[in-house]
Amino acid sequence: xxxxxxxxxxxxxxxxxxxxxxxxxxxxxxxxxxxxxxxxxxxxxxxxxxxxxxxxxxxxxxxxxxxxxxxxxxxxxxxxxxxxxxxxxxxxxxxxxxxxxxxxxxxxxxxxxxxxxxxxxxxxxxxxxxxxxxxxxxxxxxxxxxxxxxxxxxxxxxxxxxxxxxxxxxxxxxxxxxxxxxxxxxxxxxxxxxxxxxxxxxxxxxxxxxxxxxxxxxxxxxxxxxxxxxxxxxxxxxxxxxxxxxxxxxxxxxxxxxxxxxxxxxxxxxxxxxxxxxxxxxxxxxxxxxxxxxxxxxxxxxxxxxxxxxxxxxxxxxxxxxxxxxxxxxxxxxxxxxxxxxxxxxxxxxxxxxxxxxxxxxxxxxxxxxxxxxxxxxxxxxxxxxxxxxxxxxxxxxxxxxxxxxxxxxxxxxxxxxxxxxx
Numbered sequence: 001x002x003x004x005x006x007x008x009x010x011x012x013x014x015x016x017x018x019x020x021x022x023x024x025x026x027x028x029x030x031x032x033x034x035x036x037x038x039x040x041x042x043x044x045x046x047x048x049x050x051x052x053x054x055x056x057x058x059x060x061x062x063x064x065x066x067x068x069x070x071x072x073x074x075x076x077x078x079x080x081x082x083x084x085x086x087x088x089x090x091x092x093x094x095x096x097x098x099x100x101x102x103x104x105x106x107x108x109x110x111x112x113x114x115x116x117x118x119x120x121x122x123x124x125x126x127x128x129x130x131x132x133x134x135x136x137x138x139x140x141x142x143x144x145x146x147x148x149x150x151x152x153x154x155x156x157x158x159x160x161x162x163x164x165x166x167x168x169x170x171x172x173x174x175x176x177x178x179x180x181x182x183x184x185x186x187x188x189x190x191x192x193x194x195x196x197x198x199x200x201x202x203x204x205x206x207x208x209x210x211x212x213x214x215x216x217x218x219x220x221x222x223x224x225x226x227x228x229x230x231x232x233x234x235x236x237x238x239x240x241x242x243x244x245x246x247x248x249x250x251x252x253x254x255x256x257x258x259x260x261x262x263x264x265x266x267x268x269x270x271x272x273x274x275x276x277x278x279x280x281x282x283x284x285x286x287x288x289x290x291x292x293x294x295x296x297x298x299x300x301x302x303x304x305x306x307x308x309x310x311x312x313x314x315x316x317x318x319x320x321x322x323x324x325x326x327x328x329x330x331x332x333x334x335x336x337x338x339x340x341x342x343x344x345x346x347x348x349x350x351x352x353x354x355x356x357x358x359x360x361x362x363x364x365x366x367x368x369x370x371x372x373x374x375x376x377x378x379x380x381x382x383x384x385x386x387x388x389x390x391x392x393x394x395x396x397x398x399x400x401x402x403x404x405x406x407x408x409x410x411x412x413x414x415x416x417x418x419x420x421x422x423x
Contacts, residue, residue, distance in 0.1 A: 025049075025170045026060045032163060033062040039155050041147075042140045044120055047128070049136040049171050050087055051075055057087065057136070066114030082112045083125045086137045094125035095153050097146040122147040126160045130168035138163070222254045270318050275306040279321050279339055279350075286329045287337065294329065295336040302343035305403060309348070316376045317350055317399055320384065323369045324352035324397035332356025332395060343403065351398045358393035373397070 025047070033045045046061035046068055056075035059068040078087050082105040085091045096102040098121045105123075106112050114120070120141035128136040138160040142148070229247050270278035280298045287294040306314060321339065328337050334356035342349045370386065377384035382401040389396050 025167065028166070028170055029060045030062045036140070036159055039159065040124075040140055040152055041142065043143055044118055044139075044141040046139045047136055047167060048081060048083060048087060048139065049128075049167065050078060050134065051175075054078060054088075057081055064118045066118050068111070068114050071111075076111065080109050080111050082106070082110050082115065083137050083139060086125050086127050087134060089127070089134050093127070093153060093157070094123065095148055096123050097121075097148075099123045099141070119143045121145040124148050124153055124156045126153070126156045128160050128164040128167055130164050135164065135168050135171070222250060222257070226250045226254065270314065271311075274304060275314060275318060275350075276300045276302075276304075276341055278318055279325075279341075282322050283325055283337065283339060286325050290329060292335075294334055297336065297338040299338070300341040302341045302348065305343035305348050306341065306350075308403070309401075313380050313401065316380045317348075317382070317401065320373045320376050320382075320397070320399050321350050321352055323373050327369055328352065328354040328356060328395065332358075334394070346403055347400055348403050349398065349400045351396060353389060353394065353396045355389070355392075355394045358388045358395055 029045070029047055033042075036042070036045065042063065044061065044063040044066075046059050048057050048059050050057050052075070055077060057071065057078045058075045059071040061068050078084055081087055083094060085104065086094055094104060096104070099105050099115050100119070100121055102123075105115060118141075120143070122142040122145055124140045126138050127134045128138055138156065140148075140156055226247065229243070229250070269281045276298070283296050283298065287296055306317065309317075325337060325339070328334050332354050334354035337352065337354045340349075340351045340353075342351075373386075374384055376382075377399060380401065382399055385396075385398045385400075387396060388394065
């Protein structure tokens with residue numbers, strides 16, 4: 001269909017009115033596509049927008065939905081875009097009679113899957129320009145091959161020229177909104193970490209006092225008793241087998257108590273044998289004196305993935321699992337505690353589950369072990385979830401962390417690590 005200049009301008013003004021009231025680029029595109037369809041028949045339309053000074057791009061689409069929509073939340077390099085030649089300004093446009101077979105859209109690593117999945121054959125790709133720079137590309141497609149010609153290309157170029165300033169303004173507004181939310185989240189996270197680190201420090205002081213009391217009331221008392229027995233034997237000048245056996249038992253008890261205290265302060269098994277063995281050792285030790293007895297199960301399908309993490313991250317995960325096991329033994333009255341360690345190519349997951357009385361209305365802000373667990377998780381950028389297993393009771397504690405842990409932790413969160421690791 002051929003349009004006069006007046007008719008074309010009237011349709012372009014309708015496109016302009018379609019932008020009115022919209023602050024979300026995706027929603028605006030849906031309205032605009034309806035108006036553009038009166039000029040250019042299409043079954044799929046998308047806008048690729050350049051970000052990060054030309055390094056990455058996002059995509060908003062309408063019509064048949066494809067995986068390109070995921071780019072709106074997860075920008076990827078421009079080098080992977082099937083229309084990168086237009087985005088880079090290497091060509092003034094792309095027009096193809098069959099994009100499925102056109103090599104310009106296909107190259108190693110190209111995000112070209114949707115072209116095949118949505119059967120996008122006839123395609124026109126024209127640049128979007130604002131302030132004399134390419135800010136993106138308008139992509140219009142039909143299932144039918146060999147449909148578009150030069151007259152359609154000219155209309156597409158007019159549409160792109162007309163909508164580019166609106167798209168630029170919407171993207172700038174969206175980026176400003178995201179930056180504001182990110183800044184707000186960063187401030188909230190920093191405050192939560194500050195409060196959490198303070199609570200963790202208070203908890204460490206309480207733990208040091210408990211250790212001091214244990215040493216004073218138990219270990220030092222036992223050693224004092226051993227000294228008295230040795231002195232008595234020295235005065236008597238003779239020691240019977242029964243007396244020596246009793247003395248040996250006292251010394252062994254002292255050593256056992258000291259080992260427990262040292263293990264609680266520094267997870268030596270973790271350093272020597274890794275996360276699985278450390279958690280299993282603590283699990284067995286925790287239930288060894290429980291009455292009634294508690295069964296334990298340990299499953300590890302991670303193939304040692306945890307042990308590739310930095311030491312401080314590994315220690316934090318161990319401490320969270322340790323606290324979860326301790327809480328189950330002390331407060332859950334379970335018949336069984338199960339620990340699972342699983343890994344995907346990107347995520348490590350440790351889950352502690354018990355079949356005890358369960359938990360209700362857990363407040364991560366409350367002081368105590370639960371607060372410490374949330375703080376430790378926040379400090380390493382892990383996700384911590386605590387909840388009931390089911391209606392019959394039981395508690396599940398799940399820790400998840402990205403295996404490629406690293407730069408995600410902000411400098412503000414680095415400071416508490418030294419204090420955290422000393423507990």
